[in-house]
Amino acid sequence: MTCATDFLPDDIQALKALVTAQRGEIEHLKLMIAKLRRMQFGRRSEQLDGMLDQLQLTLEELQVSQAALASPPPAQSRPRTPVRRKPLPEHLPREIHVHRPDAQCPGCGGELRHLGDDVAEVLEYVPARFKVIRHVRPKLACRCCDGIVQVPAPSRPISRGLAGPGLLAHVLVSKYVDHLPLYRQSEIYAREGVSLERSTMADWIGEASRLLQPLVSRLRQHIMAANKVHADDTPIAVLAPGQGKTKTGRLWTYVRDERPAGSSTPPAVWFAYSPDRKGEHPRAHLRGFAGTLQADGYAGFAQLYASGTIHEAACWAHARRKFFDLHKALASPIAAEALQRIGALYAIEAEIRGQPPDQRRAVWQRRASPLLAHMHIWLNHTLTQLPPKSALSGAIHYALARWQALTRYCADGRIEIDNNAAERALRAVALGRKNFLFAGSDAGGERAAAIYSLVGSAKLNALNPQAYLTHVLERIADYPINQLDDLLPWNIALPTLEHEAA
Numbered sequence: 001m002t003c004a005t006d007f008l009p010d011d012i013q014a015l016k017a018l019v020t021a022q023r024g025e026i027e028h029l030k031l032m033i034a035k036l037r038r039m040q041f042g043r044r045s046e047q048l049d050g051m052l053d054q055l056q057l058t059l060e061e062l063q064v065s066q067a068a069l070a071s072p073p074p075a076q077s078r079p080r081t082p083v084r085r086k087p088l089p090e091h092l093p094r095e096i097h098v099h100r101p102d103a104q105c106p107g108c109g110g111e112l113r114h115l116g117d118d119v120a121e122v123l124e125y126v127p128a129r130f131k132v133i134r135h136v137r138p139k140l141a142c143r144c145c146d147g148i149v150q151v152p153a154p155s156r157p158i159s160r161g162l163a164g165p166g167l168l169a170h171v172l173v174s175k176y177v178d179h180l181p182l183y184r185q186s187e188i189y190a191r192e193g194v195s196l197e198r199s200t201m202a203d204w205i206g207e208a209s210r211l212l213q214p215l216v217s218r219l220r221q222h223i224m225a226a227n228k229v230h231a232d233d234t235p236i237a238v239l240a241p242g243q244g245k246t247k248t249g250r251l252w253t254y255v256r257d258e259r260p261a262g263s264s265t266p267p268a269v270w271f272a273y274s275p276d277r278k279g280e281h282p283r284a285h286l287r288g289f290a291g292t293l294q295a296d297g298y299a300g301f302a303q304l305y306a307s308g309t310i311h312e313a314a315c316w317a318h319a320r321r322k323f324f325d326l327h328k329a330l331a332s333p334i335a336a337e338a339l340q341r342i343g344a345l346y347a348i349e350a351e352i353r354g355q356p357p358d359q360r361r362a363v364w365q366r367r368a369s370p371l372l373a374h375m376h377i378w379l380n381h382t383l384t385q386l387p388p389k390s391a392l393s394g395a396i397h398y399a400l401a402r403w404q405a406l407t408r409y410c411a412d413g414r415i416e417i418d419n420n421a422a423e424r425a426l427r428a429v430a431l432g433r434k435n436f437l438f439a440g441s442d443a444g445g446e447r448a449a450a451i452y453s454l455v456g457s458a459k460l461n462a463l464n465p466q467a468y469l470t471h472v473l474e475r476i477a478d479y480p481i482n483q484l485d486d487l488l489p490w491n492i493a494l495p496t497l498e499h500e501a502a
Contacts, residue, residue, distance in 0.1 A: 169469035266490035314405035357413030
């Protein structure tokens with residue numbers, strides 16, 4: 001029988017090299033196993049999701065039973081401080097129900113006088129309801145000249161369409177904000193006694209996106225006029241025509257948000273769809289832009305940076321994530337130290353968020369630059385102690401290869417430490433992807449990009465997307481094209497999300 005040691009080299013240096021390589025491979029395999037376990041037992045596991053759902057239902061049933069059977073608590077030796085219930089929002093309409101006793105005292109029959117009131121408020125839910133608006137336009141004839149006079153028909157978002165602006169906005173928000181597929185919306189409406197086919201609502205979305213496209217273009221112009229833009233992309237499944245299967249398209253997001261640097265310039269997000277991930281797409285999207293592009297290490301951006309008009313700023317959140325995965329999977333002390341060093345940079349960022357660019361830059365130069373210089377030395381030294389193909393080496397190489405882009409923010413107070421602004425914008429797409437499964441076509445991807453742009457920008461400006469889209473759809477069909485900026489989210493006075501949550 002052949003022993004495994006028969007294949008080991010006799011040379012000590014060769015043995016050391018073999019051991020080093022095997023350590024790196026073992027580390028890599030451990031990391032892969034940890035990731036697979038998280039996929040199996042984490043959110044991606046359908047089996048566990050079902051178990052969690054069942055446990056949650058069981059817990060809810062037990063809580064309901066416990067509440068129903070609850071008896072008054074025993075006397076406490078020390079009285080507990082009562083927890084004050086948050087008041088109900090002031091902006092909600094109030095119905096006053098006065099429960100008035102009889103005019104005479106039930107005990108002696110004497111006259112009662114008013115001492116005061118005990119008031120208790122109960123929060124109630126009134127289901128959304130449909131209504132039909134009938135537009136009646138009388139025809140009037142002139143007795144003198146026999147001319148006929150009639151008021152022009154009010155415009156509709158969709159010519160001769162059934163949907164009013166509020167319903168159309170609700171369908172859009174339900175799909176692209178609340179992530180409800182059209183078939184589920186159809187079922188919900190059916191419970192209210194209104195039959196709306198999915199195909200009908202799909203046609204509405206197509207017409208609405210076409211109508212709103214000029215406003216989406218204005219969002220893009222606003223974003224590309226910035227001196228710093230955040231960019232990212234995510235895959236989206238798209239039904240391939242005539243094949244009965246899906247292909248992978250991309251949704252790109254570009255964000256302008258200068259609030260972290262103390263600017264009052266309105267934030268906005270613009271989405272664009274492409275059928276693949278070729279570099280020609282972001283180059284077309286960013287045509288005319290000059291400034292700093294904060295993004296991940298996607299190779300397709302390289303040609304943009306080579307032009308000299310666009311400068312790369314990398315994302316410390318991406319670099320941190322690689323060390324975090326290693327620390328979680330392997331409890332690596334090197335990864336833990338990297339996380340501590342990066343955490344110190346984020347602590348500085350938290351202190352100066354919202355301050356003007358000059359102040360931010362001064363703090364970065366005084367406090368962050370020395371930390372980064374020490375980190376650079378430590379990363380290079382640590383790299384010499386690790387197997388070349390280990391996962392830790394890969395994480396360090398990722399940071400060192402982008403060091404200039406990762407540290408660019410220290411020289412410009414307008415730049416942020418990471419690209420989280422773009423990643424936050426893509427969360428809606430990720431949630432929608434779990435519910436929609438796929439877009440019906442490339443045109444469907446473009447429609448999704450248009451609506452995501454508008455509702456995302458409304459939310460960035462603290463507007464209720466339903467109220468915003470209703471306002472726009474009521475007006476845009478007849479709105480002068482040279483006054484279209486009036487309909488951008490930051491130019492409309494509507495109740496804000498903060499007001500509604502108050």
